[in-house]
Amino acid sequence: MIAYGWLVLAWNLFWGEFTWGNLLGGLLIAAVVLLFFPLPPVTFHGRLRLWGVLAFGSRFVVELVRASAHVARIAVQPGFTPRSAIIAVRLRVPTDLNLALTAEALSLVPGTLIVEVDRDAGILYVHVLDVRGPAALAASREQIRDLEQRIVAAVGSDDELRLVRTGTVAKEPP
Incomplete structure (x- = not known):
């Protein structure tokens, strides 16, 4: 029911005005969309x-500023050609919510971008800018797992939190 209301609101915002015609059209379109394209359930057991939200937010702002400065330096440095890579990172908590939140947070930070998500395996494929070797790839994977741990610490269940703190990840995909 919440998705229905958001779709009606979005329809009216797309048209730029709230009229009876737009409201009725939005009600009809939202019903059709939800009938033929049902949304998968996203469960939240956390x-x-x-404290976790504050820690995540403050660290995210620091990473955002640091990554912005790094990308700006790369952009204005004469003659420098950055090397990039696409890495696969298997998350320790492969729930839909954790995949979505981690992918969104990564995409907001300059220099990283989600290329693909393997929902069944819980793997994020991430484009990383300015990679200088295998050690940098390992560091990037560790930063992504650290981000996942902070997200789970902010909104995860006790079991998920225990898993990210003590759990090991299965063998990394190539």
């Missing part, structure tokens, strides 16, 4: 932890 809880919101204030």
Whole structure:
């Protein structure tokens, strides 16, 4: 029911005005969309932890500023050609919510971009800018797992939090 309301609101915002015709059209279009393209259920078994949210937010802002400065330096450095790579990172908590939140946070940071998500295997394929060798690839994977741990610490269940703190990841995909 919430998705229905958001779709009706989005329809009216797309048209730029709220009229009776747009409201009725939005109600009809939202019903058709939800009938023929049902959304998968996203379960949330976690809880919101204030300290985790604050830690995630503050660290995210620091990473955002640092990555922005790094990309800006690359952009203005004369003659420098950055090397990039696409890495596969298997998340320790492969739930839909964790995949979505981790992918969104990564995409917001300059220098990283989600290329693909393997939902069944819980793998994110991430484009990383300015990679200088195998050690940098390993560091990038570790940064992504650290981001996942902070997200789970902010909104995950106790079991998920225990898993990211102590769990090991299966063999990395190539």
